[in-house]
Amino acid sequence: MSASSETPIDETLSAGDEASKAVSKKAAKKEAAKLEKLRRRQEAAAEAAISSLNVEDDPLSANYGDVPLSDLQSKEAKDVANWTQVGSLTGELKDKYVILRGRIQTIRAVAKKMAFLVVREKGFTVQCVVSEQPELVSRQMVKYVVGLSRESIVDVEGVVSVPNVAIKGATQQVEIQVRKVYCISKAMPSLPINIEDAARSEAEIEKALQAGEQLVRVNQDTRLNYRVLDMRTPANQGIFRIQCQVGTIFRQFLLSEGFVEIHTPKLIGGSSEGGASVFRLDYKGQPACLAQSPQLHKQMSICGDFGRVFEIGPVFRAEDSFTHRHLCEFTGLDVEMEIKTHYYEVMDIVDRLFVSMFDSMNQNCKKELEAIDKQYPFEPLKYLRNTLRLTFEEGIQMLKDAGVEIDPLGDLNTEAERKLGRLVLEKYGTEFYILHRYPLSVRPFYTMPCHDNPTYSNSFDVFIRGEEIISGAQRVHVPEFLAERAQACGIDVKTIETYIDSFRYGAPPHGGFGVGLERVVMLFCGLNNIRKTSLFPRDPQRIAP
């Protein structure tokens, strides 16, 4: 199908459809073939004619062209208000002269006298018509526009018109009758991935395949290699705007509850919380590593009397995990707070924080969620007004009742977590719940054991759609006991001496939790890979771009 054999406005196609009703299918086919031949001949002739057109000969040549670099080096400060945002183009601007800046999403030539551009800005698109007109638009200008490459950035000037049929190929229901086009930045003619390929859903690919058409499927690795292009798809624009929203709600909620935002160091001496999965480095001759979490320092800030703190920052895990939900670097949302009597106080914060976060996303990110759903269909998250809380023992019992063989004092593996998620959904109608009182042996050394049974601990995990997103607990605030627990867990107490010392100057009972930002977005949106919710993901095999 050549670009010129169709016009982007649907009315023409519809008119064609109606006409075809009058003639037999066969006759129509013959007629079409004849027309097609004619059209090709005309095209060839036009192409020959057009290729001999010279910009130099065009008295209207000032109306189009590539903007020289020197004009883009802050030569003249113009009012930003001169530009109209594509997203704000409506019928109210009919007959107004506007200037837009955006990317060329598609270019379609119609014969040699006309071209349709779809221009995209921040996810909004508008159809622009470049049509030869005496004294206004030259044939050379049409030629220039047709020669532009997709994804190039252009300034388009023209008059807003309102067609009397719906425009399907663009978000905005107006057209621009183009008077001037200037190219600000040229994309290379052949892109490593095309945005429309990258934006395609699995369903579309399947549907086309059934119709005998093989469409390009861009795999995850290729997407990440050309992340800058991949980011431009509507789904990705939505995903990272939602990520921003999660961080914003997290902060706003906690600030309103009297928490203070802190920034703890990522470069730390010794070996963080122990274990093999740390990135080590040389710090001016001293052995150092990257913090696996702000755990120790956020607790120290509680000892420093900030009462309630939170942090948003990178955490580093040198684990060799090649799963859909592990990254070597991700964004941690961390909370730590004094408690008066019980770790339920921490769970109360989790409960209210996340319910308000989910509410806010559903209310304020409709457009983004729709864009994601279009490429990666998902069901909205089911959650209760008051978050369900089950003990670990209750969880184990549910699994046992369902016939799952399981160690009642071991950690839940991914499979068991998923199964429990399904059971909880069936029984309680929620995909978001808290599981608490984990066995002490599966939790870090700084976890407070239960008062009535030291086999269990004052800890909890939180799940979305059967996958863990939060880990939290009351902490041990007694230095001697903390040292004892560290030793019992095989940690060299010397390497965490300053941390343990922090509790010798009077330490309030406290608890907290950590959340993986990328996981929250992935699971809220029902995505299948955490690499989709990290802008530039880092896994054991990827450290670029």
Next chain:
Amino acid sequence: MSASSETPIDETLSAGDEASKAVSKKAAKKEAAKLEKLRRRQEAAAEAAISSLNVEDDPLSANYGDVPLSDLQSKEAKDVANWTQVGSLTGELKDKYVILRGRIQTIRAVAKKMAFLVVREKGFTVQCVVSEQPELVSRQMVKYVVGLSRESIVDVEGVVSVPNVAIKGATQQVEIQVRKVYCISKAMPSLPINIEDAARSEAEIEKALQAGEQLVRVNQDTRLNYRVLDMRTPANQGIFRIQCQVGTIFRQFLLSEGFVEIHTPKLIGGSSEGGASVFRLDYKGQPACLAQSPQLHKQMSICGDFGRVFEIGPVFRAEDSFTHRHLCEFTGLDVEMEIKTHYYEVMDIVDRLFVSMFDSMNQNCKKELEAIDKQYPFEPLKYLRNTLRLTFEEGIQMLKDAGVEIDPLGDLNTEAERKLGRLVLEKYGTEFYILHRYPLSVRPFYTMPCHDNPTYSNSFDVFIRGEEIISGAQRVHVPEFLAERAQACGIDVKTIETYIDSFRYGAPPHGGFGVGLERVVMLFCGLNNIRKTSLFPRDPQRIAP
């Protein structure tokens, strides 16, 4: 002066003052000495008596004591609302029975029957009176309280009373007539630094010295070694709450202007922006380093069509700088945005963002600023409603006119920056201004040269009190030119290939800036050392705690 020779309420001291008027100085001295002797004898006797007191013999023993750990392991969930915050204690609560949790700031015994506790919570303090009373408060309880160590955490229960004189030793103008005291967490009896020493201003030390008294001066390094204690001073509580406020305003302002918050990786292949000052590490067998800034990735996000982005996160500099204003790890506030025509658009954001930030701090952080000012006196920042903008050439001219010898195409050194700051303050009455059009040779390779003179660049620095806090510029968005500039600056283009490639798919003209969070707080508050505004600072010699 023994603790028992004074009562903390000023009325008693005043009464003594008045009585002394009646007798001659000499006689008063004699009388005082006599009384002191008597008091000491009584004290010794009381001490002997009290030391024989046993808790076991006390029918009121349930009213005080150390809380066993098991009671602090989330044994029973009590309503947090049972506790009254120290900061909300006012005369309106007169005769009410309240429960408080806080730290013991000071303990003063009066004879053997009475003790005054000052209890601190989140910077607020209240005086608590433990006075022997039949059926209510035993002498053993007074003994117990006197034996508690400073900085220990206690639950205090008692009745609110309102003394008819001002209380100078505490922020709240009520007293608690204590009925019960339970120690939640004991501080070690002898602390490495005392909070009152750490909270002392230089002026107080000087004043005492002139009166012949040597007070403890806690030096910066000792503070940092025991940061958890140091954090508890009113000034430090203020500093880090202001730091939180700066981050909050930064975010709120940018979100309201359509910016998206992003998180870029800190682990990157190659060598970041080049130069020697990077921390290198091994990433699963590949050479990697810690990002010196989110520069490359935030620009790539602009190429990915996010339009306007910002990031708050750690940046790493392995520089051997031992100055008052350099750290090896600090919190970067980074901004990047598309521009239509001019880098002034970026400067406009800086201007409005910072003026609104300063306004907000002056309005909403009065208490915090006062606390800082008390220990580290400073003048409020002078700034204009519309931020002053000077070109680099104008700055050089001002320095020259003032007799400073200076290379017109070199970078300004610290001394020249300070001098210019003073000249600008004299001439324009502002301590906050923008200097733009820096020589190209002193800026990074990705800086856009000026359209009219490639010796200069479309770049700017921003100063507070004569010190640089922001660096910004229009960036080169043309890939071939970018590669050329990188090469000219001695950077191996191969190591930044994915970055340069990002501009081959169509790149809008753009610019941005980076701010050091710790510097903003330091300079807004007129502090003399950046280590004061970093919770756990990292410099070439410090990687702990």
